[in-house]
Amino acid sequence: MPEERSGGGVSRPSTVTVRIVGTGLIGTSIGLALSRNGFRVLLTDPSPTAQALAADLGAGRIDDEVAADVIFVAAPPDVAASVVAHQLRRWPDAVVADVASVKQQVADAVRAQVDPAQLRRYVGSHPMAGRERSGAVAAQADLFEGRTWVVCPQDETDPHAVELVQHLARATGAAVETMPAAEHDAAVAVVSHVPQVAASIVAAQLRDLPEAAIALSGGGIRDVTRIAASDPMLWTQILAGNAAAVAPVLQRVAEQLDTVARSLGRLASDATDAEGSRGAVARLIEDGRLGHARIPGKHGAAPATYATVIVPIPDEPGAFARLFHDVGAAGVNLEDLRMEHGVGAPVGLVELSVLPAVVDRLRDVLEDKGWSVHE
Structure with a gap:
């Protein structure tokens, strides 16, 4: 590892050079955050316009020739593994970390494309932050502050590589969690990916609603559908990449929706002959209330009632x-x-x-x- 260490710690900002490969929302935001904190940041993107915009915004300087200590691959999930593999081969002394929101599929694909020894320098990671808008123009230096950044090392990963990626993640203001890739994917299927599908399904019901009905929209529909404005291409890639974890959760959701739909159908046709239907609806609402109560409070503290x-x-x-x-x-x-x-x-x-x-x-x-x- 090329960085200086003191007492088992990690490098000082002045000794670490970071390359960002992919200057969209996440990549540019990482560059902005690290540049602001004194790190030397290099930018690379297949689009000259995208990397020029990121550089103009202050995320770093354009350079695809100088070696870096750490390379963050901020490429879409369907190409992240091939970009990681290329960076591992091109820069034999660099730690390479991807920031895709799907971890196991990317890790498996990287493993299939590189020599086993190169896996020592590969670290999967996922900053749990984003916006409905995309591209460098939507980037923010404080995008990761107070957010969770999950690090998912492989069994072969060098502990020093993990430590360095964790250090850089914390430098953006994020709170770092470390877990296996499969565990990460199962978790985000429930807390991130299925909510996106649910928001999109609810928002899709508005497409053919009369204007007079749309005018009644209030806080409830706005809250539920906020993330429905997300990029369809990106989310298709994410959901396809994590299909194995998302599909069973959606199946459970579908079963619960079917139970409620059948219960309400019985109530609509003959409320006097719908025994148990109200109970089925009430149980779902209560289960939702209990689940909501488990969401952490401020700064990850225990849930609090306000x-x-x-x-x-x-x-x-x-x-x-x-x-x-x-x-x-x-x-x-x-x-x-x-x-x-x-x-x-x-x-x-x-x-x-x-x-x-x-x-x-x-x-x-x-x-x-x-x-x-x-x-």
Whole structure:
């Protein structure tokens, strides 16, 4: 390994050169984050325009000739393995890590294309961050801050290679988790890939809905369908790459949907002769509630129950700033925030999630400053 070490630690930024192969959203965001933290970053992309844009944004400098200590392959899942294999062969001293959202299929394909000794320098990884928009123009230096970055080494991977990739991931602001590739794929099938399918299915129901019905859209449909705006090509590659893990989860979802559909069908045809149907619906809703309660709270802490205060806010410059200033004046920390635009009026409904113990104080201060407050 070419980097300097001290007491078993990892390299100082000034001693590590990083190459980003693929300057889309993720690759450019990695370059921006590492450049901001003092690392030397080189950029390579098959598209001259894409790599020039990433360089103009400050993600690094264009260079495909200088050797790097670590190479991040930010290529689409269906070509990531071949790019990794090429980089391992071309740069025999470099650690090569991919950032594809599917790990086992990529790792198996890499293994089939390189010599066993080269696997010592290969590290699978997946930053659990993204946006509905794609390309370098959507990149952000803080995209990974507070997000999980999963590292999935192979049995043959050199521990020093794993350590270096973990160090660079942390340098972007991410929280690093390490797990086997198959375990990663099974997990993201449930927490990432199936939600994408579900959001797309729900959003697809809106295509032929009358305009008058679409106008009734509120926070619920916006929340459920937010990620439905994602790139179809990318998600086809992701779902195909993780098909073995996603398919059984979708099958369970389909079975549960079928149970609810049949129960509601019986209720619709003859509510007096639909024994057990309401119970089936209630069980699904309750199971969902219990599952939702397991989602970690802030900063990965245990789930917490918050109180919600709703404040109508005018749609005008400075309104948010005034509200946040007044919340601060109450000495209250916001745990979460969401906003829903009102229908037929230039106002928004801001939902402030706070600890239950501070609700009375927050309400009193906001009302004293002229806000209308609802719980």
